[in-house]
Structures are given as structure tokens and as C-alpha cells.
Amino acid sequence: LTIPDIDPEEARKELLAKYPPKVGRKRSQQIYIKETDGAEDREIMANVRTVPGIITMRGCTYAGCKGVILGPTRDIINITHGPIGCGFYSWLTRRNQTDASAPGAENYIPYAFSTDMQDEDIIFGGEKKLKKAIQEAYDLFKPKAIAIFSTCPVGLIGDDVHAVAREMKALLGINIFGFSCEGYKGVSQSAGHHIANNKIFTEVVGTSDTPVRKGKFMINMLGEYNIGGDAFEIERILEKCGITLNATFSGNSTYNDFASCQLSDLNCVMCHRSINYVADMMETKYGIPWIKVNFIGANASAKSLRRIAAHFGDPELIKRVEEVIAEEMPEVEAALAEIKPRTTGKTAMLFVGGSRAHHYQELFREMGMTTLAAGYEFAHRDDYEGRHVIPTIKVDADSRNIEELEVEADPENYNPRMSEAEMKAREKDGWKFKEYEGLIPDMPKKAMIIDDLNQYEADKLIEMYKPDIFCAGIKEKYSVQKMGVPLKQLHSYDYGGPYAGFKGAINYYKDIDRMVNSKVWSKVKAPWRASEPELTACFVA
Ligand code: CFN
Ligand code: HCA
Numbered sequence: 001l002t003i004p005d006i007d008p009e010e011a012r013k014e015l016l017a018k019y020p021p022k023v024g025r026k027r028s029q030q031i032y033i034k035e036t037d038g039a040e041d042r043e044i045m046a047n048v049r050t051v052p053g054i055i056t057m058r059g060c061t062y063a064g065c066k067g068v069i070l071g072p073t074r075d076i077i078n079i080t081h082g083p084i085g086c087g088f089y090s091w092l093t094r095r096n097q098t099d100a101s102a103p104g105a106e107n108y109i110p111y112a113f114s115t116d117m118q119d120e121d122i123i124f125g126g127e128k129k130l131k132k133a134i135q136e137a138y139d140l141f142k143p144k145a146i147a148i149f150s151t152c153p154v155g156l157i158g159d160d161v162h163a164v165a166r167e168m169k170a171l172l173g174i175n176i177f178g179f180s181c182e183g184y185k186g187v188s189q190s191a192g193h194h195i196a197n198n199k200i201f202t203e204v205v206g207t208s209d210t211p212v213r214k215g216k217f218m219i220n221m222l223g224e225y226n227i228g229g230d231a232f233e234i235e236r237i238l239e240k241c242g243i244t245l246n247a248t249f250s251g252n253s254t255y256n257d258f259a260s261c262q263l264s265d266l267n268c269v270m271c272h273r274s275i276n277y278v279a280d281m282m283e284t285k286y287g288i289p290w291i292k293v294n295f296i297g298a299n300a301s302a303k304s305l306r307r308i309a310a311h312f313g314d315p316e317l318i319k320r321v322e323e324v325i326a327e328e329m330p331e332v333e334a335a336l337a338e339i340k341p342r343t344t345g346k347t348a349m350l351f352v353g354g355s356r357a358h359h360y361q362e363l364f365r366e367m368g369m370t371t372l373a374a375g376y377e378f379a380h381r382d383d384y385e386g387r388h389v390i391p392t393i394k395v396d397a398d399s400r401n402i403e404e405l406e407v408e409a410d411p412e413n414y415n416p417r418m419s420e421a422e423m424k425a426r427e428k429d430g431w432k433f434k435e436y437e438g439l440i441p442d443m444p445k446k447a448m449i450i451d452d453l454n455q456y457e458a459d460k461l462i463e464m465y466k467p468d469i470f471c472a473g474i475k476e477k478y479s480v481q482k483m484g485v486p487l488k489q490l491h492s493y494d495y496g497g498p499y500a501g502f503k504g505a506i507n508y509y510k511d512i513d514r515m516v517n518s519k520v521w522s523k524v525k526a527p528w529r530a531s532e533p534e535l536t537a538c539f540v541a
Helices: 008-016 021-029 061-070 084-089 119-124 127-141 152-157 161-172 189-203 230-241 255-259 272-286 298-312 315-343 356-366 381-385 402-409 420-428 455-465 474-482 501-517 532-540
Strands: 031-033 076-081 145-150 175-179 218-224 244-250 266-269 290-292 347-351 370-375 448-450 469-472 487-489
Touching: 008 021, 008 031, 008 448, 008 455, 021 031, 061 076, 061 145, 061 175, 061 189, 061 244, 061 272, 076 127, 127 145, 127 161, 145 161, 161 175, 175 189, 189 272, 218 230, 218 272, 230 244, 230 298, 230 315, 230 501, 244 255, 266 272, 266 298, 272 290, 272 381, 290 298, 298 315, 298 356, 298 501, 315 501, 347 356, 347 455, 356 370, 356 469, 356 501, 370 455, 448 455, 455 469, 455 474, 469 474, 469 501, 474 487, 487 501
Parallel strands: 076 145, 145 175, 218 244, 218 266, 266 290, 347 370, 347 469, 370 448, 469 487
Antiparallel strands: 031 448
């Protein structure tokens, strides 16, 4: 797989040419060009604030906390404390699916709960309204737990959601907890993941010793959110192998799944970015080891199953996993053989979130397609650079709070390029390091890796490279299509999916084949283009 004949250094210059010098210098550190086909020893700048005025693809801290981490839980009532827009626009937009027929758990996902703050609440304070909302939700549903999410104005006016949570918890006798996840709290969604996960870890994980499920090989899947039903496909495969998926963080999950997840034998981390620290904390507190897995792509799925089986080391399980792979692969191979002649040689660009821009390259490779450029919206350096990068910070897991996790941002403590000697020295001090497969080492020579891509740069990239497909989200979809290039939403899957596991790979091959071979958008002319001369004349006059 090779990149077409475009000089990436020239392309980088073109991307940066319009910026004022200071902005250009900052952006240039977030644009990385591969010099080889393998691992390299350079840094990319990531997880830094977007320059104000730039139209970023990122979302906010509230979105990361409420939408991403807690959104897919079924039986926790999630109340947005804020103006109605925040609750409304995080209502069912992520396509995290639920098993409505599952016994023993309520499903509140179809509801949008919000305090609907008005001007007078901003002026006089919104705590009373929040208490009323909690009482109302309790009276109507009698849930196991209620979570409160702070939006920007809540932090600005100083409502104490934690005090309200404590008071209502004492009054109602159920678990109620608040999140200080105001949208502006961090540089992106990523801060919201931290805030959500820390609280779930301290308030819920390990609070029950009653197992929800039993099995010989019990695993948790961390960082799998069941978008388009991905977790259902992963569970189907695991079940076939005789592996019990105990708790998923947090696709189709329940309060009790979190509360008793410490009874599992192994944590598998699917999306490293959103949750790696929970795996660390569970290892520290409960001694549960963790491994990285990836169920996006048929080969990646097979590799992950083998990794899980190897961890348990049970000969029967190892054999069963091989049987399942052998059973599943022929259908995948047949689907691939059908589409591959049409997809081979096509090109893609992926700018998505904090893990999919990497994971989906596997599927494109299977189809014989080349990724010309890719990047994350909000991932950190370890997600890009890979290598030994996960220090288990020496603090008591229970007391580990967001300030302590900020240590990650400190390059002194958290350097993916740390030398072997320094890692050894730190290991003596109680630090742990793990292998992690990053995006940059996996990309071909001349590929561009761009952090926190923006609207202007996306347009420029498309003009220069004319990829056969662009993968991003809803905000990017229509502007890209107007440039004649099909856009695959790799957040919501555009009503499609699942794309995980073996069946998911087949779905993906078919969808992408259709998109790169019937480029309807390049054949459509926008109505205003047809009458452009008239309009121009009109404005000139
Ligand atoms: S489901 Fe995940 S896989 S959790 Fe994360 S980093 Fe978002 S919501 Mo959109 S699709 Fe995306 Fe990842 Fe992990 Fe989703 S690539 S941006 S915050 N993400
Ligand atoms: C979020 C959620 C999001 C947005 C997707 C998009 C998702 O970041 O708050 O921009 O299309 O997957 O739903 O990432």
C-alpha cells in the first residue's frame, strides 16, 4: 500500500499557509508526516487547547461524560442540569444500542432528563430546581441510581451539584452522584471521560459481591459502547468461545454490572483512550490484569480472541477459539473476495474521536485500501505514538482523583518516548508500563497524521488528495459531500452496523464498496452552482 505521488511536505505547507505565524507554529507540531513504514522516534503534539476561532471537530467535556461514558447505561437516570439544548442534543444521537428485552433492568435510555434551566435559575441559582427534578424522577421511576451532569452555566454560577446529590441520596436512600463535567472543563471530550470514569470507579465499582453472571472465563470489556450493536456481535463471538462477557463499560450496561465487575478474571480494553485508567485502577485495587484488544476487522478480532485465550492459557479454550475462528472466517473471506477487486487501490482519510481513526484502518487494509491521512479529535500522545506508555501512578486507587490523573499531561511523568533505561528505573519505584499499539507506527510512509483537524484543513486535504472516501462525523458530513467525496460516519455508522467482529467486517466491506464505487456526490451539482453567474451579477449590481 503506497501513498499517491503528492509531496507531503508541500501538502503540509499548503495547510499552514493561511495561518498567522503563531497559530501556524502550533498547528505544525500537530501535523506529522511518516518518514518510514514503521515506528519512529518523534513526537506529535496532542491533547492541547484548540486555538479560539478555529472550527474544530471536537466536542465538550459534558459530551464526554454524559454522552459517551454514562449515556449507554440502561438503568441509571441521567439528569442534565442545564439549559435544555445540552440534554436535547445528547439524546439518542450516539446510536448506542440496548437490549430492551434483557430481564431485570429498566431502560431509561430513550428518555431525556433535564432541569431545563431558565434565565431566572442562572440569576438566583438552580439547586432548588435540581432537587425537584431528582425527586420527580425518583417518584416516577424509582431507579437504582441517579446521576447529575453539570453543563457550562452550572459551573459559572456555582451550583453545588455534589451537595445536592448528598442531600438527595440521604433523603431517598438510593445512590445519587454528581459530575462536575462543565463543557469548558477540559480541552475536549477526553476530560469528560476521566470525570465520569473516576466517579463510577469510586461510587459504583466493587459495591456488590453478588455476581450478575457466572462463567469459567469471566471478562469485562472496557471502552466498548455498543454503537450500532457492536457489543452484541462481540458478545455473540465470545459466548460461542465459552467466554463470559460480565460487564461492558458501558455499552448496554446496568448499574449492577458496574457494581460487581470486580468479580471478573480479566479486563479487555477496546477503546484505550476513553478508559485505560479504569483498567489501571482495577489492576491496582483488585489485582485484575488487563490486555488491549481490537474487534474492528476480522483479522483483528481473531487476534484478540487468541490473545484472550492465551491469557487464560487453558488448552480447551485455545482449541475452541481456533474452532470459532475457523467457523467464522469462510463467510468473511467470501464477502471480501467479492468486493476486493473493486476496492483495491482506493484511498481513505479518517478523522475520528480517540480510537476509531486507528482501529478502522485495519478494515481498510483488509479491503486493499490505503489510508492517506488520519488523526484523532482528542486522543493523547500514547494513542498516536504507541509503545510503553501507561504508568500506573503510585497512589491508592480509591483516592485517585482527576487532579492526580492530570499527571498524564505532564511530559516529565508521561512520555511515550521514555527510554528503556528510564522505564526500568521507574519500575523500581512502583511504576508499570505496558505495550500499546499506536496509530503512527501503523501508518505507511508519506502518510499524514493530523491532530484536532479543523474544517479549513479538511477542505484543503480533500482538494489536494481527492480521497475516495472520508471518514468523520455529522458536522463534517455535508461539507465533504458537497466537495463530491462520500463521507462515512465512523461515530454513528450512518444508520448501519454493527461493524465489529466477523459479521461486522462483512457489513463494512459491503457498505464501503457501495460508497467508493458509486460516487453520487461527485455527479451532483448544487442548485446554487448552476445559477452562480446570475447571483454574482446580482451582488455586483
Ligand atoms: S464510541 Fe468511542 S471509541 S469512546 Fe470515544 S474515543 Fe467518541 S463518541 Mo464519537 S465514535 Fe468516537 Fe472513540 Fe473511544 Fe465514540 S472514536 S468520538 S469519545 N468514541
Ligand atoms: C461526541 C459524540 C460523538 C459525536 C459524533 C459526530 C458521537 O463527541 O459528543 O460528530 O458525528 O460519536 O456520537 O462523537
